[in-house]
Amino acid sequence: MAKTRSTAGRPHGSRPEMDPPVVEAQPPSACPSCGGTRRSEYWGKHIQDYAGLRPDGRPYRVIVRRRARCLDCGQVRIDKTYED
Numbered sequence: 001m002a003k004t005r006s007t008a009g010r011p012h013g014s015r016p017e018m019d020p021p022v023v024e025a026q027p028p029s030a031c032p033s034c035g036g037t038r039r040s041e042y043w044g045k046h047i048q049d050y051a052g053l054r055p056d057g058r059p060y061r062v063i064v065r066r067r068a069r070c071l072d073c074g075q076v077r078i079d080k081t082y083e084d
């Protein structure tokens with residue numbers, strides 16, 4: 001029997017594990033744990049089609065989240081940027 005619904009898809013509103021902290025990647029992005037700005041290459045890019053205004057008032061079209069690991073303490077975080 002193939003599993004049909006137990007692990008299919010992503011449950012809405014519930015997460016199986018703690019997600020890394022999301023930080024706004026106003027350049028340079030910094031680690032929420034140690035404040036370091038050295039990070040690994042980004043991976044796991046996720047684009048959310050969501051338009052709005054940046055904190056400085058400029059409009060954006062999408063929110064982009066990328067995962068990165070702090071090279072100083074190893075903390076994984078999600079850098080959030082607003083892009084056109």
Ligand SMILES: [Zn+2]
Nearest residue numbers: 031034070073
């Ligand atoms: Zn760190």
